[in-house]
Amino acid sequence: MASDHDLLWRRCAHLGRVLLPVVDQEAWRQARRHEHLGVWGISIMEGERLIEVFAALAAHAVAIDASVSAAELDVLPLSAVADAATGKCDFELLAGLPDTFADGRDELAVKVFRLYAYRGGQYSLHLVRLGTELRRALIVLAERSRMPSPSCGHVFFWAAAAGLSSDHGDRMS
Numbered sequence: 001m002a003s004d005h006d007l008l009w010r011r012c013a014h015l016g017r018v019l020l021p022v023v024d025q026e027a028w029r030q031a032r033r034h035e036h037l038g039v040w041g042i043s044i045m046e047g048e049r050l051i052e053v054f055a056a057l058a059a060h061a062v063a064i065d066a067s068v069s070a071a072e073l074d075v076l077p078l079s080a081v082a083d084a085a086t087g088k089c090d091f092e093l094l095a096g097l098p099d100t101f102a103d104g105r106d107e108l109a110v111k112v113f114r115l116y117a118y119r120g121g122q123y124s125l126h127l128v129r130l131g132t133e134l135r136r137a138l139i140v141l142a143e144r145s146r147m148p149s150p151s152c153g154h155v156f157f158w159a160a161a162a163g164l165s166s167d168h169g170d171r172m173s
Helices: 004-023 027-040 044-065 070-075 078-087 090-094 104-119 121-144 152-161
Strands: none
Touching: 004 027, 004 044, 004 070, 004 121, 004 152, 027 044, 027 121, 044 070, 044 078, 044 090, 044 104, 044 121, 070 152, 078 121, 078 152, 090 104, 104 121, 121 152
């Protein structure tokens, strides 16, 4: 049976996976993001996967700092995740992760993120840019919302309403 810590990571990873598709309901946003990735010399597939894991890491770091369980992740404000995306150091985002990952794709993405963080130079610059892109995506969702302070739970709701996911945060099929 998975521990609450593992469940928290899975919920955060799910948030990362549904975030960009929810933002991309306005198709021009995806085109602009792809353009940015190209200008920065980052492949679209790698860049989008890094943005997904960056979102998961930022949400996870905020949840750990706030002592929020997997069941309570829905209450985390998007603004707090956006702030963590650009305000926390790489090592703060990587702290407190599970020792093992149920999903090998998540494990690989976290390893790539670590590699970018520890290589420095151009790779660190890529992380800064990807963090800014993530923050922009979260702000777009917050501004699009009719709620005064939308939360992670709202992203899960919007994803489910768009047919992108189940409502319990498991990996999309």
